[in-house]
Amino acid sequence: MMAVVHMFADAAVIAKRNMIKIKRVPEVLVFVLLSPIMFVLLFAYVFGGSINIPGGSYREFLIAGIFAQTVVFGSTFTGVGIADDIQKGIIDRFRSLPMSQAAVLIGRTASDVVYNVLTLLIMGLTGLVVGWRINSSLWEGLVGFGLLLAFAYAFSWTMALVGLLVPSVEVINNASFMVIFPVTFIANTFVPAENLPSVLRTFAEWNPISALTQAVRELFGNIPPGTPEPTAWPLQNPVVYTLIWAALIIAVFAPLASLRYQKAVKQG
Amino acid sequence: MGNVIEAFGLVKHYGDVVALDGLDLAVPEGSVFGLLGPNGAGKTTAVSILATLLIPDSGSARVAGADVLEEPARVRERIGLSGQYAALDEHLTGFENLDMIGRLYRLGRSRSRVRARELLEVFDLSEAGNRPVKTYSGGMRRRLDLAGALVASPPVLFLDEPTTGLDPRSRLDLWGVIRELVARGSTLLLTTQYLEEADHLADRIMVIDQGRDIAQGTPDELKTLVGGERIEVTVVSSSDLPRAQEVMQRFAVGELASEVRNRKITAPISGGAAVLTRALRALDAEGVDLHDVGLRRPTLNDVFLTLTGHAAESNGTRGTSEDQPSLAGRAGS
Ligand SMILES: Nc1ncnc2c1ncn2[C@@H]1O[C@H](COP(=O)(O)OP(=O)(O)OP(=O)(O)O)[C@@H](O)[C@H]1O
Ligand SMILES: [Mg+2]
Numbered sequence: 001m002m003a004v005v006h007m008f009a010d011a012a013v014i015a016k017r018n019m020i021k022i023k024r025v026p027e028v029l030v031f032v033l034l035s036p037i038m039f040v041l042l043f044a045y046v047f048g049g050s051i052n053i054p055g056g057s058y059r060e061f062l063i064a065g066i067f068a069q070t071v072v073f074g075s076t077f078t079g080v081g082i083a084d085d086i087q088k089g090i091i092d093r094f095r096s097l098p099m100s101q102a103a104v105l106i107g108r109t110a111s112d113v114v115y116n117v118l119t120l121l122i123m124g125l126t127g128l129v130v131g132w133r134i135n136s137s138l139w140e141g142l143v144g145f146g147l148l149l150a151f152a153y154a155f156s157w158t159m160a161l162v163g164l165l166v167p168s169v170e171v172i173n174n175a176s177f178m179v180i181f182p183v184t185f186i187a188n189t190f191v192p193a194e195n196l197p198s199v200l201r202t203f204a205e206w207n208p209i210s211a212l213t214q215a216v217r218e219l220f221g222n223i224p225p226g227t228p229e230p231t232a233w234p235l236q237n238p239v240v241y242t243l244i245w246a247a248l249i250i251a252v253f254a255p256l257a258s259l260r261y262q263k264a265v266k267q268g
Numbered sequence: 269m270g271n272v273i274e275a276f277g278l279v280k281h282y283g284d285v286v287a288l289d290g291l292d293l294a295v296p297e298g299s300v301f302g303l304l305g306p307n308g309a310g311k312t313t314a315v316s317i318l319a320t321l322l323i324p325d326s327g328s329a330r331v332a333g334a335d336v337l338e339e340p341a342r343v344r345e346r347i348g349l350s351g352q353y354a355a356l357d358e359h360l361t362g363f364e365n366l367d368m369i370g371r372l373y374r375l376g377r378s379r380s381r382v383r384a385r386e387l388l389e390v391f392d393l394s395e396a397g398n399r400p401v402k403t404y405s406g407g408m409r410r411r412l413d414l415a416g417a418l419v420a421s422p423p424v425l426f427l428d429e430p431t432t433g434l435d436p437r438s439r440l441d442l443w444g445v446i447r448e449l450v451a452r453g454s455t456l457l458l459t460t461q462y463l464e465e466a467d468h469l470a471d472r473i474m475v476i477d478q479g480r481d482i483a484q485g486t487p488d489e490l491k492t493l494v495g496g497e498r499i500e501v502t503v504v505s506s507s508d509l510p511r512a513q514e515v516m517q518r519f520a521v522g523e524l525a526s527e528v529r530n531r532k533i534t535a536p537i538s539g540g541a542a543v544l545t546r547a548l549r550a551l552d553a554e555g556v557d558l559h560d561v562g563l564r565r566p567t568l569n570d571v572f573l574t575l576t577g578h579a580a581e582s583n584g585t586r587g588t589s590e591d592q593p594s595l596a597g598r599a600g601s
Contacts, residue, residue: 006374013371021359024400093355093416096319098345099372263323 007100014094014107018081019114032077032115036070036123043190044130051191056224063132064144064216065189067123068209071152072184074116076176078156081108082163083172102258109156116152120145135221144219147242151212154246157253164260189213193235194228205232208245214238272297272424272455273318278327280313280479287313288324289479295457295472300450302470303459306576310479311459312352315428318457319349332424348417352428352459354409355416356401362388362412363397366419373420380419387415390445392438406433414442418449425449427458431465443468463569477576494566494574495536496521499544502532504557509533512556519547531559 022029043066044059053061082105085091094104134141162172186200187193187210196204204210214230215238217223234241273295280288288310295301303311316322318329320340329336332346356365363384370380388397391411401409410433417425430446431439446469450456460466466473467487475483475490483490499519503512506528513533516524520535527533537543544563551558 009374010372013368017357017360017364017368020364021357024359088358089351089353089355090357091355092321092351093349093369094372095321096344096347096349097369097372098341098374 003100007103007106010099010103011107011110013099014104015111018108018111022111022114029115029118032074032119033122036066036119037126039066039070040123040126040130047190053192053224055226056222057131059127059131060133060135060222061192061217061224062190063123063127064220064222065187065213067120067148067216068151068187068213069180069184069189070119070123071116071148072155072209073176073180074112074119074152075156075159076173076180077115077159078109078112079159079163079172079176080169081112082160083167083169086164086167087169101262105157105160105254105257105261109153109160112156113149113153116149120148132222136219140219140221144216147212147215147219147239151208151242151246154249157250157257161253161257161260164257183207184209187213188235193230193232205230206234208234208242211235211238211241211245215242270297271295272333273301273329273331273457275314275318275329276327278314278317278329279325280310280317280322281325286479288317288327290327291476291479291481293474293481295455297455298450298453299471300446300456300458300469302466302473303457303476304463304466304473304572305459305476306572308478309476311476312428313479314476315349315351315426315457315459319347319426320344321349346422347424347426348420348422349426350414350417350428350430352432354413356409356413358402359400361398361400362393362404362408365401365412366415369416369419375420383419387418391415392441407435407438410434411438411442414445418445421454423454425454425456425458427456429459429461431460431462439465463567463572467567475572475575483571483575490571491566494570496538497540497563497565498534498536499547500532500534500560500562500564501547501551501558502530502560504531504559506531508556511554512551515550515554515556516547518550519543 187207193204211234271294275293278291331343334342366384516535522536525534
């Protein structure tokens, strides 16, 4: 019991330290926030006219997909932050202190949620400017944002492990791009899953990113009336499916990352 | 008093490289133990294992009553570590770094702050304390890192090359801080490249090379190992050399070594300055004109050279005039 209290107290100290960095290096934040704005604008104006969503507006359809892709990309920060800590040697300090050894990773993943909150805020405002609206209730809208943050938090644990295994900022940036980009594209993020060729379609239907996007679309009320019901189970129960994945990812990757952290990863 | 740091048969390989090859060590409570060795000797590896950062391939160690491998968390509660490379957060200020370390040692909010201010004062960083570490000079980072090791006033301290990169004044200041800590009962293991430092601070020194203990003892014992004191005289004219040799033979406790070309005689003696004075009077009485004279005691650098076959890296004076007398002396004897 005491150990859990200590763990969260220590994680809070680490998270606070990470937040100070956001404050001290605001340039990072500027780029983090500019790219989603650019994304929303590009998709809304470049593809907006040529992709048709029966009975609705592509811009409304699009926003949830961009939200999902962006917060998943946000997990790269976790990996980069950990790699940076290892490279700079401060991890050695932490590992010699009587602190909870899980706290460094918990504090890191927690403080990275702040990036995603800010990103969602900026993207939401940009979305409103280009004509996106939440057509449901405020309550459902908030649940939608909560689901995005929860899934992104879970996903950041995969990047935490990557950061521990390959402590190089450049490698992580490239690797995450190569993995996250296709995974977020072979989904219903930018086009309806039904429009994809059959193999990709099956993948897209079971892709948790699709479920996340679908869930958020439903919660925001961005699915035009008359859209046929999805046939795949994950897309019929998107909230549950997303939460199962989030839990699964944490259950697998949090222990793996913690083990890896405790193993002596001394740099030469 | 018991041993606060003990290691038995530590072995660590990195691929084909043997970093530690069965190292044993024991440090009694309240003493300063100096680990000396050339680059790559295994000093940092040994410290990392004792500070729970690294798991040895075999062997065991106890620090402050807890087993390093079995109970690392208990060890961490009682140690302070300042590694060879400063482990600080660049974006935090000096104060924030120390405050964070205090919180992670669980000193509590207010004690962490008070302690952070105290240490900034001790290490002469009060003014820079509110600037991000990014803006610090190398020596300032080094000092802040050392302060980090002292935050919880731990009973056992590991300092890996604590004064590398410090200017002479900061080094002297740090020596003062270290002496004070030890006077209050802390036990300290430090590694160093500076023989002078080990000589000044350490109660016991271990010289390691290639992961093995090659000599151990008090600074004086180690010096004796290489040979005692000696007088070196250089005469003005070569024709005086035989007479000078005859005089010096009376005071020498062993064989003289003479370098005819340099008009120099080295005589092993025992009795220090008193013998030197008498030898000088005798030479004067014989009418020998001296160009140079000196009483030499072996330095730890000689110890290093003799034991490892290479000089301490930081010395960097291999083959300069400083070293020649001792090299020539050994060659001639
Ligand atoms: N992470 C590592 N990977 C591979 N080899 C390593 C690693 N760390 C240390 N070594 C090797 O182990 C040996 C001992 O290294 P160590 O850092 O302990 O030496 P040291 O005595 O601290 O040297 P220095 O005075 O240069 O700091 C060296 O040969 C080094 O190359
Ligand atoms: Mg070293």
